[in-house]
Amino acid sequence: MALGACDSVEMRLLKHPIPGCLFFFFRIVRKHCYTEHRHAASLARIDLPLLDATARAYRWSNDLLAGRARSIGEIARREHLTSRHVRRVMRLAFLAPKIVEAIVEGRQPADLSTLAMTQRIELPPLWSAQQQALEPR
Numbered sequence: 001m002a003l004g005a006c007d008s009v010e011m012r013l014l015k016h017p018i019p020g021c022l023f024f025f026f027r028i029v030r031k032h033c034y035t036e037h038r039h040a041a042s043l044a045r046i047d048l049p050l051l052d053a054t055a056r057a058y059r060w061s062n063d064l065l066a067g068r069a070r071s072i073g074e075i076a077r078r079e080h081l082t083s084r085h086v087r088r089v090m091r092l093a094f095l096a097p098k099i100v101e102a103i104v105e106g107r108q109p110a111d112l113s114t115l116a117m118t119q120r121i122e123l124p125p126l127w128s129a130q131q132q133a134l135e136p137r
Helices: 036-043 048-066 072-079 083-094 097-105 116-122 127-134
Strands: 005-017 022-030
Touching: 005 072, 036 072, 048 072, 048 083, 048 097, 072 083, 083 116
Parallel strands: none
Antiparallel strands: 005 022
């Protein structure tokens, strides 16, 4: 789904059923607006494929945790994708909250793309180490 000039992305940090874990809830909000130029400028920097992949990763992770899917293979069949692709995208479900917030707001580094996050960059599991690895040099 592509965002239009008057759409916005709502992100909420929610407590996860597993103690000590958090997850993000994404929702694309459709709004009627008349000042299209202002909204278009603020959305211009948001990497929609990366935002979409991150949202799918959270949805798939929640499907596994809630029992709506039994395996990555089941998700892959349901979504008509390969298991390898689903595993790569699912890495995005474990990003540090500050990195996800930057993606949602379009503040991520320019070289941070869906391809880089799912195929090229191996991120450490610690959130602080992730942030250090993605800091601009």
